[in-house]
Each structure stands twice: as structure tokens, then as C-alpha cells.
Amino acid sequence: MKSKTLPVPSLLIAFILAISVTSISCGNKDKDPNPTAQFSATINGESFLPTYANAFHEYEVINIYGIMPKATDSFQLSVSIPDTATVNTTLTAKNDDVYIRYVNFKGYTTYSSAARTGHATLTLTTIDKTNKRLAGNFSGVLYKQAADVDSLVITNGQFNISYN
DSSP, X not given: OOOXXXXXXXXXXXXXXXXXXXXXXXXXXXXXXXXXXXXXXXETTEXXXXXXXXXXXXXXXXXXXXXXXXXXXXXXXXXXXXXXXXXXXXEEHHHHOOEEEEEETTTTXXXXXXXXXXXXXXXXXXXXXXXXXXXXXXXXXXEETTTSOOEEEEEEEEEEEEOO
């Protein structure tokens, strides 16, 4: 059974995450709500190691995101997984409601696996619904949402994180 994802406008997500980036960069590192979170990927050959990563469960979807604030720009990578996903099953963007997004806040540019030609795969290696923890791997090709021509290649994506 496919889970339902609620469509959320990209600019609303960008706005919420921009506020989060501001709060995080101004806040005390000891207040990190998910200090053991591991989330990383390689994007077009460059490492994405966020300063902050977190996850939450909402509307039958578990959303994982990492934010990499920089002095001149900030970047966000997020992965959405249906809460019905099972361990060691490969999920795809087109068939299983897996959704990967990359946002560059300076140019308000969003790349997505949901673009017409985008694609992504994800495999959960751990899911513990009692202790609200999951781990897995992901990869894909994300296309610029507005044009569907410019793309990013995501490889070596991995996470090991608890969620609320």
C-alpha cells in the first residue's frame, strides 16, 4: 500500500529551513536535538556533511534532513520515506513515494527526484519503530524543479538517525 505524501510548496520548505539554519547557527551546539544523527552524501562528486541533521514523522512519512550553513550560502538535503517501508527492500522515487530534495538557499534553487526525469532509490538497513530509529542508504539523479534540465547526481547517501 502506498503512503500518501502531502505536497508542500518548495518555498515554504525553504522558508522554514532558512529559519532553522538561522536558529542553529546562532544557538548553542549543546542544544542539538539529535546529537548522534549521521547523515551524509556525495553530490556531484563533493561531500555533503551537514552541520545539523534531524528527522521527524508526520502524515505517514518520515522526513530526514541535513543543513549545511555557510557564510555566503546554505544548503539542505532531505529524504522522505513512507513509514510503511521495510528493512532491506529497495524503494524508488517513482513507485514507492521516496522523495529526495536538495535546496540551495542563496539562489532558491530546488532539485528533486520528483521532477519528471528525476529518479532515486533508497534501502532501509534498520528500522526500529519502538525506539524511533532508522538507518539506510540512498542515491539518485535530481533535476531542477523549474527547468527539468539541470541535474545533480547523489551517490553514497547514508543515514543513521532517530526521529520524533
